[in-house]
Amino acid sequence: MRLYADDRSAPARHEMTEPAGRVDLDSGSRLRWDALAGEWVVMAAHRLKRPFSGVTSVCPLCPGTGAECEIPGGAYDVAVFDNRYPALGAPGPRGAPPAAPEPFTDVPAAGVCEVVSFGSAHNTTLAEQPVRRVRTVIEAWADRTRALNSRPDVAQVVCFENHGAAVGASLAHPHGQIYGYPFVPPLLARGRDAARRARRAGGCLFCDTVAAEEVAAVRVVLAGRHWIAMVPYAARWPFEVHLFARRHVPDLPALDEEERAELALVYRSVLRRFAAVAETPLPYMALWAQAPARGGREADHLHARLFSTHGVDGRVKRLAAGELGTGAWVSEADPEAAAAALRAAIPSDRADVRRTAKHDR
Amino acid sequence: MRLYADDRSAPARHEMTEPAGRVDLDSGSRLRWDALAGEWVVMAAHRLKRPFSGVTSVCPLCPGTGAECEIPGGAYDVAVFDNRYPALGAPGPRGAPPAAPEPFTDVPAAGVCEVVSFGSAHNTTLAEQPVRRVRTVIEAWADRTRALNSRPDVAQVVCFENHGAAVGASLAHPHGQIYGYPFVPPLLARGRDAARRARRAGGCLFCDTVAAEEVAAVRVVLAGRHWIAMVPYAARWPFEVHLFARRHVPDLPALDEEERAELALVYRSVLRRFAAVAETPLPYMALWAQAPARGGREADHLHARLFSTHGVDGRVKRLAAGELGTGAWVSEADPEAAAAALRAAIPSDRADVRRTAKHDR
Numbered sequence: 001m002r003l004y005a006d007d008r009s010a011p012a013r014h015e016m017t018e019p020a021g022r023v024d025l026d027s028g029s030r031l032r033w034d035a036l037a038g039e040w041v042v043m044a045a046h047r048l049k050r051p052f053s054g055v056t057s058v059c060p061l062c063p064g065t066g067a068e069c070e071i072p073g074g075a076y077d078v079a080v081f082d083n084r085y086p087a088l089g090a091p092g093p094r095g096a097p098p099a100a101p102e103p104f105t106d107v108p109a110a111g112v113c114e115v116v117s118f119g120s121a122h123n124t125t126l127a128e129q130p131v132r133r134v135r136t137v138i139e140a141w142a143d144r145t146r147a148l149n150s151r152p153d154v155a156q157v158v159c160f161e162n163h164g165a166a167v168g169a170s171l172a173h174p175h176g177q178i179y180g181y182p183f184v185p186p187l188l189a190r191g192r193d194a195a196r197r198a199r200r201a202g203g204c205l206f207c208d209t210v211a212a213e214e215v216a217a218v219r220v221v222l223a224g225r226h227w228i229a230m231v232p233y234a235a236r237w238p239f240e241v242h243l244f245a246r247r248h249v250p251d252l253p254a255l256d257e258e259e260r261a262e263l264a265l266v267y268r269s270v271l272r273r274f275a276a277v278a279e280t281p282l283p284y285m286a287l288w289a290q291a292p293a294r295g296g297r298e299a300d301h302l303h304a305r306l307f308s309t310h311g312v313d314g315r316v317k318r319l320a321a322g323e324l325g326t327g328a329w330v331s332e333a334d335p336e337a338a339a340a341a342l343r344a345a346i347p348s349d350r351a352d353v354r355r356t357a358k359h360d361r
Numbered sequence: 362m363r364l365y366a367d368d369r370s371a372p373a374r375h376e377m378t379e380p381a382g383r384v385d386l387d388s389g390s391r392l393r394w395d396a397l398a399g400e401w402v403v404m405a406a407h408r409l410k411r412p413f414s415g416v417t418s419v420c421p422l423c424p425g426t427g428a429e430c431e432i433p434g435g436a437y438d439v440a441v442f443d444n445r446y447p448a449l450g451a452p453g454p455r456g457a458p459p460a461a462p463e464p465f466t467d468v469p470a471a472g473v474c475e476v477v478s479f480g481s482a483h484n485t486t487l488a489e490q491p492v493r494r495v496r497t498v499i500e501a502w503a504d505r506t507r508a509l510n511s512r513p514d515v516a517q518v519v520c521f522e523n524h525g526a527a528v529g530a531s532l533a534h535p536h537g538q539i540y541g542y543p544f545v546p547p548l549l550a551r552g553r554d555a556a557r558r559a560r561r562a563g564g565c566l567f568c569d570t571v572a573a574e575e576v577a578a579v580r581v582v583l584a585g586r587h588w589i590a591m592v593p594y595a596a597r598w599p600f601e602v603h604l605f606a607r608r609h610v611p612d613l614p615a616l617d618e619e620e621r622a623e624l625a626l627v628y629r630s631v632l633r634r635f636a637a638v639a640e641t642p643l644p645y646m647a648l649w650a651q652a653p654a655r656g657g658r659e660a661d662h663l664h665a666r667l668f669s670t671h672g673v674d675g676r677v678k679r680l681a682a683g684e685l686g687t688g689a690w691v692s693e694a695d696p697e698a699a700a701a702a703l704r705a706a707i708p709s710d711r712a713d714v715r716r717t718a719k720h721d722r
Contacts, residue, residue, distance in 0.1 A: 029691075032595035035566060036552045039688070041595040045695040048676060087683075087691045103566070104573060104594055158689075160682040168679035179683065187688030191397045205396060205464070212465060233465055234393035234402040285682035305686055315409060318529035319680070321521040321646035322448075322540065325666055327400070327548030328519075330390075330448045334406040 001071065001081040004140045006132045025082055027089040029109035031182070033101040039186045040097060042109050044087045060084075061117045061173035075120040078136045080144055080178070086113035088179060094153040097182055110153035112180040116140055122173050125163070125281070127271035129174075135264035137176075141288065142252040142260075144178050149251075149293040154180035156188060156292045159252070164283025166316075167309060176286075184292050191289065195299045206301030210244050219339045221273065226259045227266040231342070235333040238311030239282060239342065241270050243304040250291035250300045269346065270306055276345040282308040312341065362432065362442040365501045367493045386443055388450040390470035392543070394462040401458060401544045403470050405448045421445075422478045422534035436481040439497045441505055441539070447474035449540060455514040458543055471514035473541040477501055483534050486524070486642070488632035490535075496625035498537075502649065503613040503621075505539050510612075510654040515541035517549060517653045520613070525644025527677075528670060537647075545653050552650065556660045567662030571605050580700045582634065587620045588627040592703070596694040599672030600643060600703065602631050604665040611652035611661045630707065631667055638706040643669040673702065 029044040058068040063075060071079045088111030097107045118126050118137055126134065141159040148157045161176035162169045184192070198205040213219055213230050221241055222229040229243045243266065249255060255263065275281035285307055291300035309317050311332075322328050390405040419429040424436060432440045449472030458468045479487050479498055487495065502520040509518045522537035523530045545553070559566040574580055574591050582602055583590040590604045604627065610616060616624065636642035646668055652661035670678050672693075683689050 034593070034595035034597075035570070036555055036593075037548065038551055038555050039690070041597060042689065042691045043595070043694070043696075044691050045693050045698075047691070048672075048693050103570065104577075158683075158687055160686060162681045168681050179689075181687075181689055183689075185683075185687035185689035187398065187686070190399055190688075194397055194399050209396070209464065216465075232395070232397075234395035234404070236395075236402060285686055287682050287686040307686075311409075320523045320529050321648050322519075322546075325521060325548070325646055325648040325668075326519055326542075326546035327551075328403065328540075328542055328544075328546035329400070330403045330405050330408070332406050332409050333404070335404075337406075 001079060002140070002143075003071075003076050004078040004080070004136050004143070006077045006130075006136045008136075008139070025084075025086050025089045026091045027086040027109055027113070029087055029089075030106045031097055031109045033103065033105040035103040037186075040183050042087055043106070044109070047085060047087060059122055059171070059173050061115075061120075061171060061175055062122050063120045070115070071117060071120075076117075077119055077133065078140045079117045080114050080140050081117075083113035083115050083177065088113050088181065090153075094182070096153065096155055109182065111182040112148060112151065112154060112178075114144060114178040114180075116144075116159070116176045116178060118174040118176065124174055125271070125275070126161070126174050126176075127268060127275045127281075129268070131264045131268055134268045135260065138252065138255075138260050138263055138267070141178070142255065145251055145290060146253040148178070148180040151180060151293075153182050154293050156181045156184045157251075157290060158185065158188075158287055159290075160285070160287035162285055164281075166283040167285055169283075188289055188292075192292070192296070192300060195301065196296065199299045204248055204299075204301060206244060206303065207248055210246060218336045221339055221342045222266055222269055224262050224266050226262045229266060229270050231333075231335045231339040233335060234331070235335040235338065236317075236329050236331045237307040237309060238315070238317055238333055239274060239277065239284075239338055240305075240307040240333065240335075241342065243267065243270060243306065245302045249302050250297045251302055252288065252290060254302070267304070270342075273342045273345040274306070274308060277341050278310070278312045278314075282310050284308045362440060363501070363504075364432075364437050365439040365441070365497050365504070367438045367491075367497045369497075369500070386445075386447050386450050387452045388447040388470055388474070390448055390450075391467045392458055392470045394464065394466040396464040398547075400547045403448055404467070405470070408446060408448060420483055420532070420534050422476075422481075422532060422536055423483050424481045431476070432478065432481075437478075438480055438494065439501045440478045441475050441501050442478075444474035444476050444538065449474050449542065451514075455543070457514065457516055470543065472543040473509060473512065473515060473539075475505060475539040475541075477505075477520070477537045477539060479535040479537065485535055486632070486636070487522070487535050487537075488629060488636045488642075490629070492625045492629055495629045496621065499613065499616075499621050499624055499628070502539070503616065506612055506651060507614040509539070509541040512541060512654075514543050515654050517542045517545045518612075518651060519546065519549075519648055520651075521646070521648035523646050525642075527644040528646055530644075549650055553653070553657070553661060556662065557657065560660045565609055565660075565662060567605060567664065568609055571607060579697045582700055582703045583627055583630055585623050585627050587623045590627060590631050592694075592696045592700040594696060595692070596696040596699065597678075597690050597692045598668040598670060599676070599678055599694055600635060600638065600645075600699055601666075601668040601694065601696075602703065604628065604631060604667065606663045610663050611658045612663055613649065613651060615663070628665070631703075634703045634706040635667070635669060638702050639671070639673045640675075643671050645669045 090108035094110035291297035451469035455471035652658035
């Protein structure tokens, strides 16, 4: 378990490390090769036994002393700990699964699953936290990305959040997760392939997209000195935002101080817009697309993808046989209208970001 | 509108064709190129206006005379007609969208969307129909696949069904749909790529899978002379069945009489198992993976993919940031246990299929 304090000027970052003889949790999961899709599937049927909201009376992320408690002691700012019901992880030394598996290949599901608690307060959300707390979350993401990238059984670190019971979050306490996948997940791999092709042709797909979107302007939600948030051109969800670093950086650990400070503001601003744009706060999913642990990191361009399955009028984008069975997406999103709504949701925030809030560093 | 009769020995197949001057419906949809995913996305925000169950008091698929009625006249067996709220379709002559689009490309969404009503009875399901009705549905699928494959703006015909309000079916009347996509949908394209690679190496991914699964036996649900139904090795859904033709055929129109007759039995048997395996009938999605309209059809091997997001205990597989944001699937399916449960759901059906039900031809 690791603790990260909002007060980074304090002499010691209050941090606890795992015991020296730490043994990786056995997730019990296997990877099976889906030869038709050309993808690994994590087989984790045993995870159906994990607790759901309401099953236990004690919140495991609230500070306390009981057996369910994950973070012993008093109030804390940000805590990262091993997921007690991991989807990934196998004991013993593990490397990457085979790169070109035969049909009917299965291997232990190596990797790691961690939980990031956004603070000791239960009845709140990350959007409602002060900017300095979001900054501490960013520090935790960057620190764990660096640490997990050094593991031989981790190919890709993904920091993500499922927010809201409507999108399946099993704990109400504000928290996210970090997965160290033993393979590069397919959607990220395809984005990477597209970026590499563009790079061979002399450009950066992401840098070029940022430049073109800034000219078009219609899909931009929020533009700072170091970050730009916009609804993607071919948005699939009622509300969807891509948050790009302006500098061509591979991952969160590569961000400098100024970039981290503004990211805290911009990231929170996007979350606040998701909370304000509809009558009730939107449930959402958010994740970071970072460079893989090894290999070809120079083509990657750090960005976050945030999206909500819910629209303003309570309509939910449901996936049917088309999307789930053939992959052909019929989007009911209106990207330009969604961007306008998100811009209008909190008009004052835009100026806040331009100021880059020195007081918040 | 086209009608297909169960009684195929009647002198004339009761069929109505469109007026000679038929104009394709304008869906109003556009295709936007998602450069990061390398996929077309159908942008159809206007579809939010389509009717949902309960909005209209009159079922448009029940025979009748009102303005809402799609199939005028009396009782019918199977009817195929244009979707009144199509996701695809553009007026005027249309070809395929560009094969290697630049970022920020959008084009009119050509293609076609049809509805297949499985009969004039409202309060029933395809699983509850006699085998001869399922056979008529197969005839309709094959006939429309052949017809739509000849259109220059159709690259891939997909016959599918979303069954049950839980998976978003907007009409309770038993029906499926047929989409003529102007591009090959991504999941089908990837399966095709895998099949082509295997073919260049001298095998067929599908024929080899059928042979290996028959030896392993543990995932086979139902095996006939011409068809085999099994839970895929890396199943993603609580219940999932792949139904393969044993013969290496590209699509439904290529099936011979015996294959069609047995398919009606086997397909209905899989649906009946989905209806019987849990306390309440499972909602499901089903679709046919067929060869594309043009190009490289010899690598394709006809199969259906049927799956339910629901498990036996009412638990639903929810997609979260992992699956939707990164494409890395964490499956809670137990493929071998699911196959055993589906085998046990209707033990007697197995023998029925072995007999190939001559009386049903």
